[in-house]
Amino acid sequence: MDKESVGWKGPFTAIVTPFDAKGRLDEEGYARNVEFLIEKGVAGIVANGCTGEFWAQSMAERKRVMEIAVKAARGRIWVIGGSGAITAPDAIELTKAAKDAGCDGAMVIPPYFVKPSTDDVIAYYQAISDAVPMPIMLYNLPSQSFNLTPEIVNRLCDIDQIVAIKDSSFDFNNFYRMQVLCGHRLRILIGPSTMFGYAALRCGALGWVDTYSNVWPELTVGLYRAIVAGDDAKALEAQAIGCQYRAFMDSVGNMYCTTKAAMNLRGLAGGAPRSPLRPHGRDAIERIRKGLEGFGLALARAAE
Numbered sequence: 001m002d003k004e005s006v007g008w009k010g011p012f013t014a015i016v017t018p019f020d021a022k023g024r025l026d027e028e029g030y031a032r033n034v035e036f037l038i039e040k041g042v043a044g045i046v047a048n049g050c051t052g053e054f055w056a057q058s059m060a061e062r063k064r065v066m067e068i069a070v071k072a073a074r075g076r077i078w079v080i081g082g083s084g085a086i087t088a089p090d091a092i093e094l095t096k097a098a099k100d101a102g103c104d105g106a107m108v109i110p111p112y113f114v115k116p117s118t119d120d121v122i123a124y125y126q127a128i129s130d131a132v133p134m135p136i137m138l139y140n141l142p143s144q145s146f147n148l149t150p151e152i153v154n155r156l157c158d159i160d161q162i163v164a165i166k167d168s169s170f171d172f173n174n175f176y177r178m179q180v181l182c183g184h185r186l187r188i189l190i191g192p193s194t195m196f197g198y199a200a201l202r203c204g205a206l207g208w209v210d211t212y213s214n215v216w217p218e219l220t221v222g223l224y225r226a227i228v229a230g231d232d233a234k235a236l237e238a239q240a241i242g243c244q245y246r247a248f249m250d251s252v253g254n255m256y257c258t259t260k261a262a263m264n265l266r267g268l269a270g271g272a273p274r275s276p277l278r279p280h281g282r283d284a285i286e287r288i289r290k291g292l293e294g295f296g297l298a299l300a301r302a303a304e
Contacts (some may be wrong), residue, residue, distance in 0.1 A: 003163050003187045006105060006135050009206040010043030011178060011224045012189065013213045014051040016260060017065055018271030025061060027068050029269025033214070033246040035073035036268060040217035041225075043207065044078030045069060046107050046166075050141065051211045051256060054082050056274035056278075059090070060302050070102040080137055080209075084109030088127040095132040105135035107209075112145035121154060127160035137189075138165040150178040157185040165188065172196050179204045193220050194242035198235050201227045202287055210291025212249055215262040216297060217242045219245065241295070248291045252284055262288050 015033060018026040037045060047069035048054040048062050057065070066081040073079050081098030083106040085091040091108060098106045108128060110121050129136060138156060140148040148156070148165070156162055165182075167175050168191030175196075179188055183204045190200045193208035197220070200208070213220040219242055226235035252258045256273055261280045263270030265288060272279050280288070292299060 001009060001135060001160050001163060003185060006163050006187070007190070008044065008080075008137070009162055009186055011041075011193065011207060011213065011217070011220045012044040012046060012078070012080070012209040013037050013042050013220075014049035014191075014209050016214050016256070016263065016270060017048065017052040017054075017057070018049060018105070018260070018269040019053075019274055021272055023274055025064065026269055026271050029271060030065070030068050031072040033263075033269050034069060037213075037217055038073070038076055041221040042077060042213065042217055044080060044104075045073070046080045046082055046209050047103070048082035049107060049139070049209070050109075050144070051214070051259065052082060053274055054084075054254065056277075059093065059218055062094060063101070066098050066101040066103055074247070077099055078104045080105045080107045080141075082107050082109070084112075084139060086111045086114060088124050092131045093126070095128055095134060095136075099132055099134045103134075105137055105164070106132070107137040107139050107171045109139040109141060109144075110146035110148060116146055118152055118155075118208065121148075121152070121245070122159075125159050127157055129159045132161070135163045136161045138162060138186075139168070140155050140165060141168045141191075143168075143170075148182045149173065153178055153204050154182050154185070157182055166191055168192070170195065172199065175200060175205070176203055192220060192246070193223065194239075194246035196239075197242065198239040211255060211259055212246060214259050214268075215249075215266060215292075216245065218294070242275060245295060248295075252288055252291075253280060258284075258288065261285050262292060265289055265292060265299050266297065
């Protein structure tokens with residue numbers, strides 16, 4: 001298997017997992033969010049990425065979320081299931097669940113918290129690849145887990161099932177070194193499209209998997225379409241707005257809480273975050289409301 005074994009490209013969304021005030025999974029709300037993103041033109045979704053709060057779910061819940069995502073998508077977009085875990089057996093179990101659910105691939109973050117060695121990480125991915133015949137998207141999130149440097153990624157490309165990576169290093173130099181070293185071997189998608197999506201695609205990235213498109217997918221979809229159409233003026237305008245939008249959203253507080261609050265204001269099923277995170281208070285929500293209005297986004301209600 002290689003990068004040409006899959007067609008993954010374009011604007012993906014790391015979709016949120018909505019929970020109600022008691023922490024229960026809102027399955028109907030999840031399905032509505034998938035439909036909303038499809039209507040707005042996203043190419044795919046990642047279920048149970050960091051934005052999906054996989055770290056706050058049981059194994060059974062993570063499996064169920066992937067099933068809901070696939071059922072809601074009905075083959076219209078790519079669905080990648082987040083299946084990373086601290087231990088290889090858990091990651092294998094979740095990757096098998098992603099395959100059984102009908103996901104198009106699995107996004108696997110390296111083991112987090114335990115500070116593994118490079119050889120530990122390579123063995124982890126090798127074990128998953130050997131156990132589950134399914135395309136794997138690496139997930140580089142060095143702020144929260146092991147740093148998949150371009151050199152390490154180049155070694156990981158030798159593993160059969162690995163075909164892509166989501167690079168959320170938030171470092172353009174890191175992305176570009178990875179593109180030069182590994183771009184011919186795997187599909188590179190970035191995380192922060194609103195920061196440098198235009199530049200990344202111009203340098204060879206095939207798309208992105210971002211968080212804030214849960215709230216405003218029209219922006220990132222429009223950015224991608226303008227880039228591939230060669231409309232630099234339109235693309236650069238969208239990128240400039242994206243930078244302002246991201247800076248605003250980042251300034252409010254925890255990005256997962258902010259994303260969910262903004263979705264609720266737009267009438268989407270953001271729901272509440274799970275403990276230890278708590279929903280934003282009234283002042284923050286009012287700030288989000290005013291910010292979204294400033295970007296011209298239609299809101300369903302003034303406060304949540």
